[in-house]
Amino acid sequence: MKMNYDLVIVGGGPAGLAAAIAAYDEGIRDILILERENKLGGILNQCIHNGFGLTRFKESLSGPEYAARFVDGVLARNIQVMTETTVLSLTKDKKVTAINTQNGVFVLQAKAVVLAMGCRERSRGALNVAGSRPAGIYSAGTAQKYVNIKGYMPGKSVVILGSGDIGLIMARRMTLEGAKVHAVCEIMPYSSGLKRNIAQCLDDFDIPLYLNHTITKIEGEKRVTGVVISKVDENKKPIPGTEVHFDCDTVLFSVGLIPENELTKGAGLELSPRTRGAVVYQSRETEVEGIFACGNVLQVHDLVDFVSEEAELAGRYAANYILYGKTERDEVRVSNGKNVSYVVPQIIDKNIQGNVKLFFRVTNTFRDCTIIAKCGEQVLLQKKKKIVVPGEMESMLLTEAKLAEANGEIQIELEEKI
Numbered sequence: 001m002k003m004n005y006d007l008v009i010v011g012g013g014p015a016g017l018a019a020a021i022a023a024y025d026e027g028i029r030d031i032l033i034l035e036r037e038n039k040l041g042g043i044l045n046q047c048i049h050n051g052f053g054l055t056r057f058k059e060s061l062s063g064p065e066y067a068a069r070f071v072d073g074v075l076a077r078n079i080q081v082m083t084e085t086t087v088l089s090l091t092k093d094k095k096v097t098a099i100n101t102q103n104g105v106f107v108l109q110a111k112a113v114v115l116a117m118g119c120r121e122r123s124r125g126a127l128n129v130a131g132s133r134p135a136g137i138y139s140a141g142t143a144q145k146y147v148n149i150k151g152y153m154p155g156k157s158v159v160i161l162g163s164g165d166i167g168l169i170m171a172r173r174m175t176l177e178g179a180k181v182h183a184v185c186e187i188m189p190y191s192s193g194l195k196r197n198i199a200q201c202l203d204d205f206d207i208p209l210y211l212n213h214t215i216t217k218i219e220g221e222k223r224v225t226g227v228v229i230s231k232v233d234e235n236k237k238p239i240p241g242t243e244v245h246f247d248c249d250t251v252l253f254s255v256g257l258i259p260e261n262e263l264t265k266g267a268g269l270e271l272s273p274r275t276r277g278a279v280v281y282q283s284r285e286t287e288v289e290g291i292f293a294c295g296n297v298l299q300v301h302d303l304v305d306f307v308s309e310e311a312e313l314a315g316r317y318a319a320n321y322i323l324y325g326k327t328e329r330d331e332v333r334v335s336n337g338k339n340v341s342y343v344v345p346q347i348i349d350k351n352i353q354g355n356v357k358l359f360f361r362v363t364n365t366f367r368d369c370t371i372i373a374k375c376g377e378q379v380l381l382q383k384k385k386k387i388v389v390p391g392e393m394e395s396m397l398l399t400e401a402k403l404a405e406a407n408g409e410i411q412i413e414l415e416e417k418i
Contacts, residue, residue: 001103001106003106003107003108003109004108004109004110005030005031005032005108005109005110005111006028006029006030006031006110006111006112006322007020007023007028007030007031007032007110007111007112007113007114007318007319007322008031008032008034008094008096008108008110008112008113008114009031009032009033009034009113009114009116010034010087010090010096010113010114010115010116010117010263011033011034011035011042011115011116011117011118011295011297012033012034012035012037012040012041012042012081012083013035013040013041013042013043013044013067013116013118013295014041014042014044014066014067014070014295014304014307014308014311015042015116015118015294015295015296015297015307015308015310015311015314016033016035016042016114016116016295016311017033017040017041017067017070017071017073017074017311018070018307018308018309018311018312018315019114019116019292019294019311019312019314019315019318020033020074020077020079020315021070021073021074021077021079021312021315022311022312022313022314022315022316022319023114023315023316023318023319024077024079026315026316026319026320026323027319027323028318028319028322028323031079031080032080032081032082032108033074033079033080033081033082034082034085034087034096034098035081035082035083035084035085036083036084036085036086036087037083037084038083038084039083040067040071040074040081040083041063041064041067041068041071042067042118043063043118043141044063044064044066044067044304045063045064045067045149046063046141046144046145046148046149047062047063047064047144047148047169048062048063048064048148049062049063049169049172049173050062051196052065052066052303052304052305053065053066053069053304053305054303054305055303055305055306056305056308056309057069063304066304070308082098082100084100084101085098085099085100086098086099086100087263088105089263089266089267090113090115090263090264090266090267090291091267092267092268092269092288092291094109094110094111094112094113094290094291095107095108095109095110096108096109096110096113110290111290111321111322112290112291112292112318112321112322113290113291113292113318114292114293114294114311114314114315114318115263115264115278115291115292115293115294115297115298116293116294116295116297116311116314117259117260117261117263117297118259118260118295118296118297119257119258119259119260119296119297119300120257120258120260121139121140121141121142121166121253121254121255121256121257121258122253122255122256122257122258123139123253124137124139124253127161127253127255129161129215129216129217129218130216130217130218131217131218131219131220132218132220132221134218134220134221134222134223134224134225135222135223135224136154136155136220136223136224136249136250136251137218137224137250137251137253138154138250138251138252138253139252139253139254140160140162140164140166140167140169140170140252140253140254141166143170143174143250143252144166144169144170144173147170147173147174147177148173153174153177153178153179154174154250154252155179155224155248155249155250156178156179156180156249156250157179157180157182157247157248157249157250158171158174158179158180158181158182158248158249158250158251158252159181159182159183159185159215159227159229159246159248159250159251159252160181160183160184160185160251160252160253160254161185161214161215161251161252161253161254161255162184162185162186162187162192162253162254162255162256163184163185163186163191163192163193163198163209163254164192164193164254164255164256164257165192165193165194165197165254165302166254167184167193167252167253167254168184168191168193168197168198168201168202168254169197169201170252170254171184171201171202171205171207172200172201172202172204172205172207174252175205175207179250181205181207182208182246182248183207183208183209183210183229183246184202184207184208184209184210185210185213185214185215185229186209186210186211186212186213187212187213187214187232187236188211188212188390189211189212189364189365190211190364190365190389190390190391191209191211191389191391192256192390192391193391194302194391194392195389195391195392210229212231212232213229213230213231213232214229214230214232214236214238215227215228215229215251216228216229216230216238216243218251223249224248224249224250224251225247225248225249226245226246226247226248227245227246227248227251228243228244228245229243229244229246230242230243230244257296257300258276259275259276259277259296259297259298259299259300260296260297261276261277261278261297264277264278264286264293264297267288267291269286269287269288269291270286270287272342272344272346274336274341274342275298275299275300275342275344277293277297277298277299277344278293278297278298279346279347280292280293280298280344280345280346280347281329281345281347281348281349281352282313282345282347282348282349282352282356282357283313283314283317283349283352284298284310284313284314284317284345285314285317285318285321289321289326290318290321290326292314292317292318293314294307294310294311294313294314294315295307295310295311298310298344299342299344299359301393302391302392302393306359306393327351328351329349329351330349330350330351331347331348331349331350332347332348332349332350332403332406332408332409332410333346333347333348333409333410334346334347334348334358334409334410334411334412335409335410335411335412336360336411336412336413337374337411337412337413337414338413338414338415339362339363339364339366339369339413339414339415339416340360340361340362340363340412340413340414341360341361341362341363341390342360342361343358343359343360343412344358344359344360345358348398348403348406348410350403350404350406353400354400355397355398355399355400356397356398356403357395357396357397357398358373358395358396358397358398358412359393359394359395360393360394360395360396360412361390361392361393361394362388362389362390362394362414363390364390365387365388365389365390366385366387366388366414366416367386367387367417368384368385368386368387368417369384369385369388369414369415369416369417370382370383370384370385370414370415370417371383371384371385371388371394371396371412371413371414371415372412372413372414372415373396373398373402373410373411373412374410374411374413375405375406375407375408375409375410375411376408378405378406380398380402380405380406380410381396381398381402383396388414396412398410
């Protein structure tokens with residue numbers, strides 16, 4: 001078995017596939033993709049609804065159709081793939097330890113590594129919801145896999161906690177399969193899903209969305225028999241007397257996604273407390289030269305089209321690193337200011353030529369606002385927006401000329417209309 005590769009990519013989902021194709025097209029041929037499932041495609045394989053590829057391909061594709069375009073690209077280039085292979089650890093000197101049934105535990109040495117492990121769902125255990133542990137409680141993604149891949153219905157009478165995109169899509173999916181979805185509850189005053197999903201999944205099917213509400217009790221011993229939801233105050237504490245009871249046999253949790261960064265932590269890479277992903281340069285290179293991160297393991301994206309775009313960036317720069325080696329860095333830090341929750345990338349290397357696209361999210365819903373990139377008191381760029389919401393990622397393009405003007409930390413902030 002071959003133990004040395006130019007580029008090892010951890011994850012065969014949309015990010016890993018796009019990164020592999022981009023690196024190959026830059027001239028790297030010695031590439032290996034490691035994927036723990038039995039086939040490539042990642043989470044897209046269970047996302048049978050359409051709406052993928054609108055930005056990239058200008059068509060509405062299902063998840064498997066979108067993934068197939070990249071899988072075909074990988075196969076056409078004869079890029080090596082190992083499925084049913086779990087990566088156990090990564091070191092700063094780019095040694096990758098993995099395991100599968102064919103080779104047992106083995107260690108690969110790479111010249112560069114791209115991390116593309118995606119993200120996982122936050123579980124019920126992270127929420128401390130009162131009640132016993134009956135059957136009928138699932139994360140929305142698990143329910144999606146049961147319905148779309150395995151053909152099982154988790155239940156017939158459903159309440160959903162959290163208004164993330166998977167929860168909204170499963171509200172529609174369960175309804176189409178004959179279940180009754182009583183409510184979608186969201187503890188925040190706004191939905192964390194895309195506006196189009198609220199319209200297409202809730203409004204079109206008359207499913208009520210309870211903002212500023214959460215589940216305060218799950219009833220049932222062997223199986224869920226009902227839930228109690230309550231309104232919350234500005235401190236997210238339940239307000240006594242606002243309880244509403246629903247009889248149901250299933251509760252789905254769609255309460256956020258967390259980048260799958262156990263490998264990143266194990267390698268000792270710096271993580272951002274805001275994104276829970278690695279701290280990266282605009283090349284998507286981490287603080288350790290030759291290790292790159294992209295896709296949902298870096299920041300949770302709204303659209304897979306943007307995952308592919310970011311992964312191609314990581315793949316191209318990983319190829320350049322392999323071909324030309326490391327370069328001197330001229331670092332400028334980027335931070336989030338007022339009304340902005342995070343910014344990616346967190347560091348800009350001014351020695352890398354070209355414009356830099358900054359991605360960020362806002363902390364609340366704002367109308368008629370101005371997004372400002374500034375360096376100290378100097379305003380580098382302003383962008384007016386009619387409306388911004390936390391559930392949709394925003395971006396701002398800093399040109400090379402504007403970056404040249406920055407002589408200190410760049411801060412992104414949002415000014416409300418007064």
